[in-house]
Amino acid sequence: MKPLTISRTFVLWLVLFCPIAAWIGWQDYADRYERFFQDTSIAQRMLSQKTVQHEAVLATLAALSHPPIPERLLPSLQPSMPQLLGLGYLRDGVWAGSTDFPPGLAAAVRQAQQLGRPVTLALDEARYWLVAPSGWSLLLDARHLIPVADFPPSLAMLTLDVGAGPLTLLARQSASSAGLKIDLHKPLGAVSQPFPVHSWRTLTLADWPWTAWLAWAAASCLLAAGTTAWQRSRAEARRQQEAVRLAAMTRLSTLGEMAAGIAHELNQPLTAILAQVRAAERLLDDEEERPAVRQALLASAGQARRAADIISRMRELVKPSSPSPRRVVDPDALAASLLFLREDELARRGIRLTWRNARPGARPLGDRVALEQILHNLVQNAADASGTRSIALNGAVEGSEYVFSVSDDGPGIDAEALPRLFEPFYTTRPQGMGLGLALCETLAGAMDGRMTVRNLEPRGACFTLRLPLAGADA
Numbered sequence: 001m002k003p004l005t006i007s008r009t010f011v012l013w014l015v016l017f018c019p020i021a022a023w024i025g026w027q028d029y030a031d032r033y034e035r036f037f038q039d040t041s042i043a044q045r046m047l048s049q050k051t052v053q054h055e056a057v058l059a060t061l062a063a064l065s066h067p068p069i070p071e072r073l074l075p076s077l078q079p080s081m082p083q084l085l086g087l088g089y090l091r092d093g094v095w096a097g098s099t100d101f102p103p104g105l106a107a108a109v110r111q112a113q114q115l116g117r118p119v120t121l122a123l124d125e126a127r128y129w130l131v132a133p134s135g136w137s138l139l140l141d142a143r144h145l146i147p148v149a150d151f152p153p154s155l156a157m158l159t160l161d162v163g164a165g166p167l168t169l170l171a172r173q174s175a176s177s178a179g180l181k182i183d184l185h186k187p188l189g190a191v192s193q194p195f196p197v198h199s200w201r202t203l204t205l206a207d208w209p210w211t212a213w214l215a216w217a218a219a220s221c222l223l224a225a226g227t228t229a230w231q232r233s234r235a236e237a238r239r240q241q242e243a244v245r246l247a248a249m250t251r252l253s254t255l256g257e258m259a260a261g262i263a264h265e266l267n268q269p270l271t272a273i274l275a276q277v278r279a280a281e282r283l284l285d286d287e288e289e290r291p292a293v294r295q296a297l298l299a300s301a302g303q304a305r306r307a308a309d310i311i312s313r314m315r316e317l318v319k320p321s322s323p324s325p326r327r328v329v330d331p332d333a334l335a336a337s338l339l340f341l342r343e344d345e346l347a348r349r350g351i352r353l354t355w356r357n358a359r360p361g362a363r364p365l366g367d368r369v370a371l372e373q374i375l376h377n378l379v380q381n382a383a384d385a386s387g388t389r390s391i392a393l394n395g396a397v398e399g400s401e402y403v404f405s406v407s408d409d410g411p412g413i414d415a416e417a418l419p420r421l422f423e424p425f426y427t428t429r430p431q432g433m434g435l436g437l438a439l440c441e442t443l444a445g446a447m448d449g450r451m452t453v454r455n456l457e458p459r460g461a462c463f464t465l466r467l468p469l470a471g472a473d474a
């Protein structure tokens with residue numbers, strides 16, 4: 001591959017890869033954040049439920065008419081509340097509890113009574129007293145609120161602040177992890193213990209969607225390479241077409257020069273032949289042979305004149321500026337001369353040539369010599385098609401056009417050859433030059449006519465030549 005093609009393919013790949021890769025990355029990030037948000041919310045709800053439970057225990061204790069003895073109560077509560085370290089109550093300035101009287105508790109009870117709800121008294125980052133207006137108080141350890149294994153597995157880091165700084169509840173990621181940090185702050189839902197929860201996670205390189213990116217890189221690579229290959233093969237096909245067209249044009253102009261040479265060389269001998277044949281006709285004196293000889297001489301004179309006309313026409317063809325003379329043509333006379341020249345020779349080959357004019361009065365506008373040349377060519381092609389037994393030459397009027405058609409009962413034309421038939425040098429015959437139909441089309445175009453071809457059912461081909469009508473029927 002050329003460096004230019006490689007760099008174009010690379011740019012195409014970049015254009016394909018980058019936007020989709022960015023979208024994949026963004027989708028993956030959004031998914032991860034969504035999961036992180038949900039898991040943090042689950043952890044926050046689990047912690048909230050536990051702390052609300054503390055409020056329920058305090059409310060129950062306050063409602064009891066005979067307060068139980070704290071030292072006895074503690075062992076019965078601890079199995080279901082592993083976070084409970086101690087409890088007690090302060091009533092009328094007297095402390096009864098499973099631990100020593102905690103400093104600051106009296107003030108906390110007063111504050112709770114003022115607020116009408118329990119308040120917290122932090123001992124350190126993990127432990128705190130929860131003090132109710134009734135004087136009942138629970139000593140709690142936040143580290144044991146939830147067993148670490150019960151937190152959602154995708155949570156990485158979680159802290160809870162009971163009042164003396166953040167307490168790490170979960171640390172599944174190394175603090176030195178580098179990458180993109182996602183985090184969330186949420187307070188607990190318990191009115192008396194609205195401790196802030198902080199959850200975060202660092203998205204490291206290992207978290208990025210490498211598999212999806214690699215798959216897309218490979219797919220977009222294939223796509224870019226495929227597109228480049230397709231573009232190259234299209235350009236190559238165009239180049240080849242252009243080369244074929246150029247070659248055809250070159251051959252045509254060579255042929256034009258050749259034709260001009262042939263015309264120059266042959267015009268004189270042909271004129272001489274004409275003169276000699278006429279003289280021979282005059283000199284014939286054998287009475288019996290005279291009609292047959294005359295017939296033959298007339299035919300050869302006609303052929304010779306036609307040859308001369310065709311040659312001069314070829315010369316005109318290579319001068320594109322030469323205008324084609326257009327006159328009113330009599331189709332019957334044209335067909336008669338064609339039949340006169342070809343009928344016998346075709347009959348000898350077992351081929352019947354017929355002429356039928358559906359509108360005898362109609363007159364097309366055209367150049368008689370060019371028209372003869374076209375019809376001769378079409379009849380010749382039909383006769384050359386293998387298996388042809390009859391050739392029908394027809395004349396008809398369709399709209400404002402006169403239509404000549406030449407139909408045969410030969411093999412017809414292959415579907416793939418049909419659109420290329422009028423191309424110069426297109427031939428299927430070993431000896432063919434592929435110029436006959438191209439020339440016919442050029443001649444038709446010069447008369448404002450057009451040619452078409454179609455296959456017939458069950459067999460055979462039909463060529464038509466449409467010419468403008470001269471006007472009203474004569």
Ligand code: ADP
Nearest residue numbers: 381382385427428429432433434435436437461
């Ligand atoms: P050439 O006769 O030198 O091959 P033409 O331009 O006259 O060139 O014709 C091109 C091709 O068209 C022929 O090679 C032949 O395959 C096909 N063709 C023309 N007329 C007929 C027909 N009547 N039936 C079948 N094939 C035809």
